[in-house]
Amino acid sequence: MGTERRRISDHDLGPRGGVPGLRVERRPGARAAARSRLHPRALWRARWPLLFISPFFVLFAVFGIYPILFSLWLSLHEWRGIGPMRWVGLENYRFLFGDGIFWGSMRNSLILFLIYVPVMTLLAIVLASLLHAGFLRLQGIWRALIFLPHITSMVATGYTFRLLLETRSGFVNQALGVVGIGQVAWLDDRWWARISLGLLMIWAWLGYNTVIMLAGLQTIPTEIAEAARVDGATQAQVFRQITVPLLRPVIIFSVTLSIIGTFQMYTEPLVLTGGGPVRATETPVMQIFQTTFANLRFGYAAAMSYVYFAVIVVITLLQFRFVSREDAG
Amino acid sequence: MGKDQRRFDPALGGTLSRRALVQRATGGAAALAAVGAAGAQPRAARSAQNTDLSGKLTIWGWEAAIASLQTVDSAFQQAYPNITLEYVQKDTGDVYQQIQLAASAGSGFPDISVIEDSHLAQFAPLGVLADLTDRVAPYIDKVNDYKWTQAQVDGRTYAMPWDSGPVAVFYRRDLFQQLGLDPATIATWEDYYAAATRVKAELGASMMHLAKARGESRTFEMLLWQQGLGYVDAEGTVILDTEPRVQQTLEYLGRFWQEGLAADTESWTDAWYQEMANGNVVTIPGAVWMGTFLKSFIAPEAAGQWGVFPLPVWTPEGSRSSNDGGSALGIFETSEQRDAAWAYVEFHLGREDSQLTMYRETDLFPSLETTYTDPMFQEPDPYFADQPVRALFAETVATVPQAGIYTVDYQEMNSLLTAEVQRFALGEQDAQQTLKAAADAIRERTRRA
Structure with missing residues (x-):
C-alpha cells in the first residue's frame, strides 16, 4: 500500500496532469493512424514487435483485466470465497446504498481529507520554497530529513505515534501536563482520533509532497521572480503573487494525489486507531478488506469496491476538468 | 491460546480489530515457555512402532502452536518412524487467508492446520476440512463438551479440539x-x-x-x-x-x-x-x-x-x-495421507501424555478431560504463591456451557x-x-x- 500508491509515473504527469514542461502534443489524425494499424495485415507485419511487447499485455490481462471483470461479475453474487456462487442480481448494490457503515467510512475519508490535506499542502509549499530559495546550508541533508519519514515503515511510525499519543501514559500528554495543559484524548475521542490520524498523515506524507512542489518550483523560470524584485516586490509578495500562481498546476496535481491517497488510506488508521473509536477513523478500504477477508462476503465487498471506484473516478474527473480549465486560462 | 488478534500486521490487516497483536503476544509467551521445552523427553512410555503409515505431512500453524506441537514430536517420530513432518510457520491471520486462497485455487492446502475456535466455525462449513466424525468418536466424551460446538456442522465433526480457554x-x-x-x-x-x-x-x-x-x-x-x-x-x-x-x-x-x-x-x-x-x-x-x-x-x-x-x-x-479462545487441529479434504494425518492429530491431541507434555512445556490448557486427574494438576505454582492453579481451571472448565x-x-x-x-x-x-x-x-x- 503506502509507498506504491502515489509513486509518480510518467503517465501521471502525462498530457493533462498539469506539470509544466511535460505536456505531450497529440498529433492530428493520430486516431485514424491507430485504426489503420489494427488491420490484420498490419498486425501480421508487426508480429515480432508485438510478440516482444506481449508479456506486459498478457500479464495485464491476467492480473489486471480479469480480476476487474471478475469482481464485476462477483458483485452480482453472494459468495464466501469457496463453493458455489449464488446469483443475487443488484441486491448487493441495493443494500450498499443504504449501508450506513460504508457511507460512514466514505464520510470519514472526506473529513480526514479536510483535516490534513490543506495544512499539509501549505506546509509542503513553504518547505519546498525554503529549500528552493537556496539560503539554507546543507541542502541535501535538509531534503533527506524532510523525506525520511516517508520512507520509514508505516507500522513503526504508527506504533510510535500510538505510544506518544496514549491518553494517560503517552509522552505527548505528559509533556502537555508540564506546560499545564490537561489531558487530551488523542485516540479516545472521535474528533481527536481523526486529528491524530491527520497528524500521522502529515508526518508520513509531507516530505513526499514537498518533493513534488520542489520539482514544480524548479521548472519556474527565475527571471520572473527577478523581474518582480527589480520592480520592488518583497519576498512575501513574490511568493504570493508569483510563485504560488505559477505553481498552481503542481499544487492541484499534489492535491489530486492526496484525495486518492486519502480515500485509499488503510495502513495508517489500521495501525494507529484500528478504525475506532466507534468507526470514526474507519476508511472504505478497511471496510472492503474486513468484508472480504474477515466476513467472507466476497460479492458484497466487490460491490463496495465498484461503488468506491466510481466515487474516486468522479472526484478525479472533476479535478482534471478543474486543471484543464486552469491550463486554458 | 488467545483469539486471533489481527490488528498488528497491516499486511494482513484483516478484521480491523486487534488480531495479530494478541497473537504475537501469545506467540511470545508460549515461545518463551517453549524454550525450556526443547529436547524434553515425554514422560510416559510410548506404544509400539507403526511402520505402515508413511509420507510427509505438511502442518500450518503460528510460532507458539508449532513450538508446542514439537514438544511431542520426538515421541511421535519413534512411534511413526516413516512419517516425516514439515511445519510451515505463518502469522495467525495469514493462516486463515491462505486457507481461503488455497480454497479459491482448489489446491495448495497443507495436510493439517492449527485453527482457532473463533475461526473454526467459519471454516468448517466451507467444505475444505475433512470429515473426522468417525475418527473422533472415541474422544467425544473425553473432551470438554463445549469444544465440539465450533468443530461441528450439521452433526458432522471437522476438527479435533486441542486447548481450551477456561x-x-x-x-x-x-x-x-x-x-x-x-x-x-x-x-x-x-x-x-x-x-x-x-x-x-x-x-x-x-x-x-x-x-x-x-x-x-x-x-x-x-x-x-x-x-x-x-x-x-x-x-x-x-x-x-x-x-x-x-x-x-x-x-x-x-x-x-x-x-x-x-x-x-x-x-x-x-x-x-x-x-x-x-x-x-x-x-x-x-x-x-x-x-x-x-x-x-x-x-x-x-x-x-x-x-x-x-x-x-x-x-x-x-x-x-x-471460555475465551482455544484452538483445534483440522485435516484438509485434499490431503492424500489422511490416515497419517489422523495418526499425527490423534497422537498429539488424543493422548494424555502428549497433551500433558504440551501443557507442562508450553502452557496450553488441554481440552482432553482425561488429563485432569494427573498429579501435575495438583502441583503448587510458585508464581501464584503456591496455589495449585491448574486444579482450579480443571475443576471449573467442566462447567463451561455451550x-x-x-x-x-x-x-x-x-x-x-x-x-x-x-x-x-x-x-x-x-x-x-x-x-x-x-x-x-x-x-x-x-x-x-
Whole structure:
C-alpha cells in the first residue's frame, strides 16, 4: 500500500496532469493512424514487435483485466470465497446504498481529507520554497530529513505515534501536563482520533509532497521572480503573487494525489486507531478488506469496491476538468 | 491460546480489530515457555512402532502452536518412524487467508492446520476440512463438551479440539490483603461489584480493565458465554435484544463505566500491561493463558503477588467459569495421507501424555478431560504463591456451557456489536438501544431471524 500508491509515473504527469514542461502534443489524425494499424495485415507485419511487447499485455490481462471483470461479475453474487456462487442480481448494490457503515467510512475519508490535506499542502509549499530559495546550508541533508519519514515503515511510525499519543501514559500528554495543559484524548475521542490520524498523515506524507512542489518550483523560470524584485516586490509578495500562481498546476496535481491517497488510506488508521473509536477513523478500504477477508462476503465487498471506484473516478474527473480549465486560462 | 488478534500486521490487516497483536503476544509467551521445552523427553512410555503409515505431512500453524506441537514430536517420530513432518510457520491471520486462497485455487492446502475456535466455525462449513466424525468418536466424551460446538456442522465433526480457554479471576493477593478482602467471599458478580467500589475508594485503583471508546467486547462476550448466552441461540436466532440476561449483563458492565470502577485502557497496549504490573488494576477476569502472559512478560517479577479465584456467578447454580479462545487441529479434504494425518492429530491431541507434555512445556490448557486427574494438576505454582492453579481451571472448565459466540459469522458479529458497545460505554445510548442496534445490524447483514 503506502509507498506504491502515489509513486509518480510518467503517465501521471502525462498530457493533462498539469506539470509544466511535460505536456505531450497529440498529433492530428493520430486516431485514424491507430485504426489503420489494427488491420490484420498490419498486425501480421508487426508480429515480432508485438510478440516482444506481449508479456506486459498478457500479464495485464491476467492480473489486471480479469480480476476487474471478475469482481464485476462477483458483485452480482453472494459468495464466501469457496463453493458455489449464488446469483443475487443488484441486491448487493441495493443494500450498499443504504449501508450506513460504508457511507460512514466514505464520510470519514472526506473529513480526514479536510483535516490534513490543506495544512499539509501549505506546509509542503513553504518547505519546498525554503529549500528552493537556496539560503539554507546543507541542502541535501535538509531534503533527506524532510523525506525520511516517508520512507520509514508505516507500522513503526504508527506504533510510535500510538505510544506518544496514549491518553494517560503517552509522552505527548505528559509533556502537555508540564506546560499545564490537561489531558487530551488523542485516540479516545472521535474528533481527536481523526486529528491524530491527520497528524500521522502529515508526518508520513509531507516530505513526499514537498518533493513534488520542489520539482514544480524548479521548472519556474527565475527571471520572473527577478523581474518582480527589480520592480520592488518583497519576498512575501513574490511568493504570493508569483510563485504560488505559477505553481498552481503542481499544487492541484499534489492535491489530486492526496484525495486518492486519502480515500485509499488503510495502513495508517489500521495501525494507529484500528478504525475506532466507534468507526470514526474507519476508511472504505478497511471496510472492503474486513468484508472480504474477515466476513467472507466476497460479492458484497466487490460491490463496495465498484461503488468506491466510481466515487474516486468522479472526484478525479472533476479535478482534471478543474486543471484543464486552469491550463486554458 | 488467545483469539486471533489481527490488528498488528497491516499486511494482513484483516478484521480491523486487534488480531495479530494478541497473537504475537501469545506467540511470545508460549515461545518463551517453549524454550525450556526443547529436547524434553515425554514422560510416559510410548506404544509400539507403526511402520505402515508413511509420507510427509505438511502442518500450518503460528510460532507458539508449532513450538508446542514439537514438544511431542520426538515421541511421535519413534512411534511413526516413516512419517516425516514439515511445519510451515505463518502469522495467525495469514493462516486463515491462505486457507481461503488455497480454497479459491482448489489446491495448495497443507495436510493439517492449527485453527482457532473463533475461526473454526467459519471454516468448517466451507467444505475444505475433512470429515473426522468417525475418527473422533472415541474422544467425544473425553473432551470438554463445549469444544465440539465450533468443530461441528450439521452433526458432522471437522476438527479435533486441542486447548481450551477456561476463565477465572486473577487477583493481586497483596492488595486484597491490604483491603482485608478475602477472595472466597467474592462468589457473585454483586460481590465483585462491591469489592470494586472498595478498590476504588480505598486504593484509588481499578477493579479491572474495560476500555470504553477503544473497547473490544471481549469481557462482555466472556460474561455471556458463562451464562450459555451469546450472539445467537442454538438455532442461530439472534438473541442479543430478546434475551433479558444479555441486557442485564451489559448494564452490569455499564455500572463499571459510569462509576469509574474500571480502567479505560485499550487491551494489548503497553499501558494495559503496565497497569496490571503496577497494581493500578487489581483483578483480571481472564482465560487460563492470561496466567502465562503474567508470568512471562506482563509481570514476571511479581511471583507470589498474584492469585486466582473462580469466576463469580450470576445465579447460585451458575457456571463458575467461561471460555475465551482455544484452538483445534483440522485435516484438509485434499490431503492424500489422511490416515497419517489422523495418526499425527490423534497422537498429539488424543493422548494424555502428549497433551500433558504440551501443557507442562508450553502452557496450553488441554481440552482432553482425561488429563485432569494427573498429579501435575495438583502441583503448587510458585508464581501464584503456591496455589495449585491448574486444579482450579480443571475443576471449573467442566462447567463451561455451550454458547453461541464463535459462529460462522463471528468476525462480523463481533465488529458490529463492538461499535455499538463503544457508544454505550461513552454514554451515548442505553443498553437496550445498544443491543437493539447491534442485533438489527447482525440480522440484516447475516440474514438471520
